[in-house]
Amino acid sequence: MVEVSPPYDHADITAYLGNRVVLEALSAIARRRGGEPWDPRQPLLDGR
Structure with missing residues (x-):
């Protein structure tokens, strides 16, 4: 991530996306690095 410019992002969409x-x-x-097999159906941020 290089830059998020809050003055030009009034709805904070770019900040949330970044x-x-x-x-x-x-x-x-x-x-x-954890060595678990990757399942593309499972989201990376699933709260485990």
Whole structure:
């Protein structure tokens, strides 16, 4: 994630999307390092 500009994002949509992108990327890295088999039907942020 390079930049999120709050003054141009009045509804915070870009900020929420940026947050989601970073969380998905970190979750994918953590899952890959954990050694669990990956199931594409299961969301990365399922709360486990």
